[in-house]
Amino acid sequence: MSKLDLSIGSKVFYNNVEHIILKAVNFHTLSIAPTNNQNEIINVKIQDLSSKPQEEKTQLDSYTDEEWSEAKKKYNAIKELVFRKKSRDEVEEVAAKYKVTAMTVYRWIKTYEESEKISSLISSKHKRGKKGSRIEPLTNKVIEDVIEELYLTKQRIGFPKIFNTIKAECKKLNIIPPHENTVRNRIKTIDPKFALKKRFSAKKANEKYGNFEGEYPEGNFPLEVYQIDHTPLDIILVDSHSRKPLGRPYLTLAIDVYSRMVAGFYLSLQAPGYFSVSQCLYNAFLPKDDFLKKYDIQGEWEIYGIPSKYAVDNGKDLIGLDMQRVCDEFGMTMVRRPVGRPQYGSHVERIFLTINKEIHNLPGTTFSNIAEKAEYDSIKNATFTLDEITKWLTEFIVNVYHNRVHHGIGMTPRQKYSLGIFGDDENPGTGLPPIVEDRESIKIALLPAFYRTVQKDGITLDGITYYSDVLRTWINRDDEQGNKLKFKVKRDPLSIQKLYFFDPELKEYFELSYRKLHAPDMTVWDLYTAKRYLKENSIKDTNEDDLFDAYERLTHIEKQAKEKTAKHKIRKSKAPKMSDIKSKSKTESQVVKEKETKQADDVFHDLFDNIETFHIKE
Incomplete structure (x- = not known):
């Protein structure tokens, strides 16, 4: 990348x-x-x-774990020698340790220094592709599941049982089991600190790999450390169509520890998970010009780029093997917060408190506790939609929080970030961070993956079929055992109108569209709602036409509800008030009488206009 x-x-x-x-x-x-x-x-x-006149795009997950393990092994061998002068003795020492020639080590160093990417150390033989050398996607899935269920547990199950379980699972699925070394290499790619925590304890992992005590360390320069975490916002949102209450949104946010700048965020009505983390990082990695334009925000959000470290909580959703590969490729180090040590995430926790405090001023807020909420009806007063609260939050971050003096750093986050980048007379700046060029590649790499067979009509996922001419060569393909091959596909939960199909020979992703070209675009949550609607209405043996019809019926119902609500508000605003009706029903004599009474009152008050005050001396 x-x-x-x-x-x-x-x-x-x-x-x-x-x-x-x-x-x-x-x-x-x-x-x-x-x-x-x-x-x-x-x-x-x-x-x-x-960076280049014609950049060839490379997908992060286009390599097998064996290839990636090989590349990391080379990187670990040369990481102390790159970007500095090195003696022949140092190179030969590394060569002897890894049983290669000195010229090979020099070649590794030159290759890495030219690209600064671990993937560049994957041998050209692997990059061209070697027939029969790659593990089938389904086999990969079996390996991952067994490692997760058996290896990464406090039982500390030994390798023989893990490997035998993988073989047994492969036998059930009628697929070829991996070689023993393949599984060993897969385990070696797991972050050692993560493995130690899962197999022993967080305390033991921190004792061996931790590098600080007390509060999480201050960043020494911009993009050294990002902290990332989730929190529910103290506000009830409404549906954009019916304006009915939906619930509280969840915020996933990354903050630059050095400057306290918000590096990126993601807001959703779904509970936090891997997708929330990936979208937050995607927002943090990239420049924000398009994001600000989307929400019509006037302002600057200067921070972007890949941090040296990013610190996360111990939630399972915050880290996965795919995310670890992204960290490896960009040279990031994952740092997990020790269990029971909340001070390690203090910076991101403080901004959560700041944001929610501001939200307590918005209609529909739930406040932070029952006592503070008192008699306030959050649901009745709910006003903001997801898009509207996203725009509000972006406006607050960009034009308020970044420009407000932060007591922890003695200046505004924007000033601190600018100081760290450009420097001043006393402190040299780090300079602008590098920009990720191929955005689509990282976007796809961060999406959740699925494995499906290719049929004559295409690939079906969750009852919806997708097709493109790129699938023709893979229709009904079998492996050596006569089983249907399964291929990796990725889907954006926010727009399921297309899939990303990974071609194992060309080693790149291709877009697949709905087989039914005029079907409506949906989110994955819209799809689940449509399925639930069909089930609740006892509609069985459904197909994709039923799903699309159900979604359109639900959309129509929402539209009608919105129109009825709008008409009701109009009628209510035009309806005459009881005071007006009573006023019109008054007789002429009553009006004359009220006028005479008012005039008499005015005369009475005029009697006191020119009265002077006398002060009595004691």
Whole structure:
């Protein structure tokens, strides 16, 4: 996965011509010059630059675990030698330890220094593909499940039982079991601190791998540490169509410890899970210009990039093997909060308190406790939709929180971040962080994966069939045992109109669309609602037409409810008030009498207009 290095002296391409970066003008503009004529200085927008004239996209999960393990082994061998002067003796020492030639070690170092990516150390033989060398997706799934259920437990089950269980599961599914070394290599790829915590205790893991005590350490520079966590917001949201109450949303947020800048967030009505974390990181990794434009926010959200570390709670949903691979590729280190040590997540917890305190001023707030809520009816006063509260939260973060003096750092988060990036007379800045160029690749890599066979009509997932011509060569393919091959597909829960199909030969993803081209787009939660509707109405033997029809009927019901509510409000606003009716029913004599009474009162009050006050001396 390519990154655009924005540090001074780095080579970039502008209009497919190689340039060198001279300085950062601001967060959006750089001064550059052609490498063959550095006197021809121009200022350009960062978004117009690239790392290569034609960048070949590589998917993070296009390699097997064996290939990834091999690449990490090479990286561990050379990580102390890269980007510095090294002696021949040092290189030969590494070569002897890993039983390769010194020239091989030099080649590994050069390869990594050119790309700064672990995936670059995967051998070209693997990148071209070796027939029969890759594990089938279903076998991969079996390995992952057994490791999760047996290896990562306090029982500390030994390897023989783990391997025998994998073989037994493969036999049940009529698939070829993996080689013993394949399973061993898979276990080696697991983060050792994570494994120690799961198999022994968090305390033991922290004693061996922890590097601090007390409160979570202050970041020494921007993007050194991101903290990430979830919290429910103290507000009831309503449906955008019917305006009926839906419940409290969950916020997943990443904060830069050094500057206290919010690096990214994700807001959802669903309980936090892997998808919430991945979307929060996706938002944190990338520049926010498009995000601000989507919600029509006037302001700057300068922070983006890959942190050196990101700290998380011990929830299972916060870390997975796929996320570990993303961390490996970008050089991030996962840091888990020790159990029973809440001070380790204090920075993100504080901003949660700040946000909820502001939300207590909004209609529909639930407040933080029953006593504070008192007689306030949160449901009756609920007003905000998910999109509206997302816009409100973005506006608050960008234009209020980032510009408010933070007592912990003695300045605003925006000032602190700018200081860390550009520096001042006393402190050199780190410079602008590199930009992830191939956004689609990281987006797909972070999506949840499924495994399905390819039939004549395409691939079916959750009752909906998808198709594209790229599937033709894989229709009804069997493995060597005569079983149907299963292929990896990924789906965005926010839009299930298409799938991403991973071609195992071309090693890239292709988009598959609905087989029924005019079917409505839905979220995965819309789909589950439609299925529940069919079940509640005792509609059996359903197909995708029934699902789409059910979704459209539900949408129509919501639309009608919204129209009825709007008409009711209009009628209510136009209806005459009882006071008006009573006023119109008054007789002429009553009106005259009231007028005379008012005039008499006015005369009475006028008698006291010019009265002077006398002070009596004692």
